[in-house]
Amino acid sequence: MSTEKLLLIRSARQVVTVTDDPKVTRLVGREMSAVATKDGAVSIVVDNNGMIEFVGSDDEMREKYSGVRFSREIDASQYVVLPGFVDTHTHPVWAGDRVNEFAMKLAGATYLEIHASGGGIFFTVDKTKEASDQQLEDLLCERLGKMLRSGSTTVECKSGYGLDLDSEMRLLRIIEAAKRRVTNEISSTYCGAHAVPKGLSPEEATEDILQRQIPELKRLMEEKILTVENIDVFCEKGVYTTEQSKRILEAGKAISLKVNFHGDELYPTKSAEMGAGVGALAISHLEEISEQGIADMAANNCVAVILPTTAYAMRLKPPPVRKLIQQGVAVALGTDFNPNAYCYAMPVVMNLACVTLGMSMPEALISATLNAAASLDRGHTHGSITAGKFADFLLVRAPRWEHIIYQLGAHEDLIDVVVKGGRVVFEK
Numbered sequence: 001m002s003t004e005k006l007l008l009i010r011s012a013r014q015v016v017t018v019t020d021d022p023k024v025t026r027l028v029g030r031e032m033s034a035v036a037t038k039d040g041a042v043s044i045v046v047d048n049n050g051m052i053e054f055v056g057s058d059d060e061m062r063e064k065y066s067g068v069r070f071s072r073e074i075d076a077s078q079y080v081v082l083p084g085f086v087d088t089h090t091h092p093v094w095a096g097d098r099v100n101e102f103a104m105k106l107a108g109a110t111y112l113e114i115h116a117s118g119g120g121i122f123f124t125v126d127k128t129k130e131a132s133d134q135q136l137e138d139l140l141c142e143r144l145g146k147m148l149r150s151g152s153t154t155v156e157c158k159s160g161y162g163l164d165l166d167s168e169m170r171l172l173r174i175i176e177a178a179k180r181r182v183t184n185e186i187s188s189t190y191c192g193a194h195a196v197p198k199g200l201s202p203e204e205a206t207e208d209i210l211q212r213q214i215p216e217l218k219r220l221m222e223e224k225i226l227t228v229e230n231i232d233v234f235c236e237k238g239v240y241t242t243e244q245s246k247r248i249l250e251a252g253k254a255i256s257l258k259v260n261f262h263g264d265e266l267y268p269t270k271s272a273e274m275g276a277g278v279g280a281l282a283i284s285h286l287e288e289i290s291e292q293g294i295a296d297m298a299a300n301n302c303v304a305v306i307l308p309t310t311a312y313a314m315r316l317k318p319p320p321v322r323k324l325i326q327q328g329v330a331v332a333l334g335t336d337f338n339p340n341a342y343c344y345a346m347p348v349v350m351n352l353a354c355v356t357l358g359m360s361m362p363e364a365l366i367s368a369t370l371n372a373a374a375s376l377d378r379g380h381t382h383g384s385i386t387a388g389k390f391a392d393f394l395l396v397r398a399p400r401w402e403h404i405i406y407q408l409g410a411h412e413d414l415i416d417v418v419v420k421g422g423r424v425v426f427e428k
Contacts, residue, residue, distance in 0.1 A: 004069050006422045007046035007391065011058055012076035015042040016401045018083055018370050018384035025379030026303070026330040026371050032363045037401070044081065045070075046391040050422035055385055072424065074417065080401045082365075083385050084153025084392035084420065085346040086372035089284050089305050089334030091191075092143045093136055093171050094161045096127025098339040102313075111266060111314055111340075112238055121161065121195040124339050128161040128171075137174050137181075143337070143344065144182045150345035150411055151404075153392040153420045154185040156260075156334070156376055158232055160194030163205075165212050168192040172217070172226050179227075183425035185392075187376045189230040189260065190217055193240050193248050206244040210251050218255040229376070230281070231257040235274070237267040242274050249278055258377055260305075264288040266316070276300040282332065282375035287311060287319045294320070298328040303375040306367070307336035308352035309343045321357045332372040333364065347404050347411035354405060361405050391422035 015038045019027065043061035045054035054061060101114055101123075114120045128136065140157075147155055157178075159171035168190065175188050192213045196205045220226040231252030235245035249259045258281045263271025265285035272293025275283045283297065284305040297304060304324050311318050324331050333353055335343045343349065350364040359367070373383030381390055395417035396404055404414055418426035 003067065004048065004071065005045055005053070005065070006048050006050060006071050007419070008061075008070040008073045009044040009076050009081060009395070010061065010073065012042045012044070012079055012081045013399065014039050014401060015044065015055060015081045015385055016083065016365070017055060017386055018366060020386060022384070022386040022388045024370070024384070026374040027366050028328045028330050029325060032325060032331070032366050033360065035362045035365055035401075042081075044385065044391070044393070046422035050391050052385060052387050052389050052391045054387065074395070076395055078397055079395040079416070080398050080403075081385065082151075082394045082396055082401055082404065083369040083383055084394060084418065085151045085368045086154040086376065086378070086383060087147060087152040087335050087337070087346055088156050088282070088332050088372040088375045089307055089336050090155055091158050091160055091336070091338035092155075093140050093157065093159065093174055094124045094128045094339060095131035095136060095139060096124060096339070098123060101340070105314065115195070120340070122198065124161050125163055125195070129167060133170065133174060136171070137177050140174060140178045141181050144178065144184050146344045147337070148182070148184050148418055149415065149426055150347065151394045151415050151418065152184060152346055153418065154187065154373070154376070154378065154382060156187045156189055156230070158189040158191040158194075160191030160232070163192065163195060163197040165208070165216060168213060169216060169220065172220075172228060176226055183420050185420070187230065187378075188226070188228045189232050190228050190252065190257065191232040193233040193245070195234065196239060202240055202244055206240065206248060209248055214251045214255060221255065229258055230260040232261045234262045235269055235271045236262065236265060237269060242269050242271060245271070246274050246278060249275075249280070253278065260284070260375065264290075264293065272297050276302050281377060284334070285310065285319065286324070287316050289320065294323055294327050294329060301330070303330045303332050303371060305332045305334050305375050306353065306357065307334055307341070308349055308357055309341040310336045312352055312356055313341045318357050321353070321359055325363065330371045330374055331363070331367050332375040333367040334372065345411055348409060350405045351408045361402050364405060365401070391419060393419050395419075
């Protein structure tokens with residue numbers, strides 16, 4: 001054993017491991033009813049590669065690591081240690097705001113009515129095109145910093161406020177640049193099919209994506225200018241049909257992108273059935289999912305990414321979370337951070353999931369950690385505090401882990417330390 005280690009967290013009141021089996025990459029059904037914990041004077045040892053090497057009692061740690069020096073040692077006797085949150089659905093690259101639309105929604109306007117009037121995504125696209133690259137990069141990094149301080153150590157980041165070839169590649173380049181500036185881990189998503197550009201029909205927009213945007217993205221990835229992991233489409237009535245969405249997603253899959261898209265949000269479109277059929281890693285929203293869609297997602301190990309902020313802000317019918325869990329679909333949570341659902345914080349999302357969607361606190365925490373990691377193909381390396389995984393965790397000043405959900409809006413007071421890859425990246 002090396003005589004030096006990167007980090008020791010010692011004497012924690014409680015460590016929420018989520019699962020004690022490092023081979024478990026997601027939890028479903030009744031497995032989501034409880035989280036694994038270690039209680040009372042618990043230590044975590046991180047090796048020099050930023051990986052978790054040991055989780056156990058202080059006594060076991062002292063015996064095993066006698067004579068070992070640590071680059072950093074943290075007394076966690078006043079803390080609960082949680083896995084870093086994985087925010088699995090965000091739209092963080094944009095300029096301007098849509099405060100006026102919030103007032104319109106409160107007055108009864110629907111999302112598609114606002115969209116049809118030139119608001120919504122189109123308004124943000126225009127404001128984003130007016131902003132400089134540096135302005136957009138600075139805004140993105142500022143937002144990711146706030147997410148980090150709210151506990152999100154890994155964040156999925158979409159393009160989508162460009163829509164045309166040059167603008168979409170620009171936004172993906174800005175996400176790439178942000179990876180070099182922030183300490184969150186970023187999973188980058190191409191979302192050129194976020195809306196149908198003005199002046200084009202859905203079919204014309206589909207062909208532009210298939211013939212121009214995806215080939216250019218492939219080139220930029222092959223030349224290692226961009227590192228993009230996922231492809232997203234807004235499969236919705238009045239936007240991209242299920243058949244058009246399928247063609248776009250399959251083209252993305254052909255260049256090695258993982259399928260992770262918006263489906264069955266405002267109208268039942270059989271997005272879930274289609275997504276399961278093309279081997280989607282995850283599908284988001286699902287307020288209007290069918291019984292068959294649920295069955296197909298369960299059968300094909302497709303993660304349901306639930307976004308409580310969106311259903312709350314838009315007064316939508318809640319997604320059928322209980323049915324999804326009962327039928328064996330792995331459920332994850334995300335903030336859906338965007339100008340239409342302005343929320344940085346996964347603790348707020350977990351509270352909303354419990355209160356408005358009927359999830360238990362263990363279900364919400366699993367959905368924000370291990371299952372969220374699974375939705376980004378990271379369940380084998382992220383989302384639980386087990387040996388062999390990345391050392392991403394939070395030190396929360398509370399007597400038990402449930403306080404991070406129970407104390408609505410208090411996460412900035414509760415989270416004192418954020419660790420990413422074994423290094424302290426935020427500390428009060």
